[in-house]
Amino acid sequence: MELTKERRGGAMTKQGLRELFRYTEVFREINAEMPMQMASMFLMIAMRPGIHQRDLGELVNLSQSSVSRNVNALAAVTRHGTPGLGLVEQRIGSLGAKTPELHLSMAGKALIKRLLAP
16 A cells, blocks of 8 residues: 555655554553443534533444443443543533533543643
């Protein structure tokens, strides 16, 4: 495959691929086996702080059960009571406890800074 072909309006270059690889490695440092869907959800929460958990599934094309499982894994404590990644916080929002709003924790914000660092 030629590395300069157009893709989604931009050129795919070796430098671009190196950047994608670097981002992947940052996520792997957090959790070596992190599923891509979890990374996608984390990034969506970073882009839309305060998003309702029920709306997240549509944006990342996942079922509500997958959203719930991944949000719990990204939170400080999983649904099984074991330590999670601590990257996301669930907060009671304007719609009540059954529809939590999702925000990045301090650790989540630090991860975003690492991803955006040159």
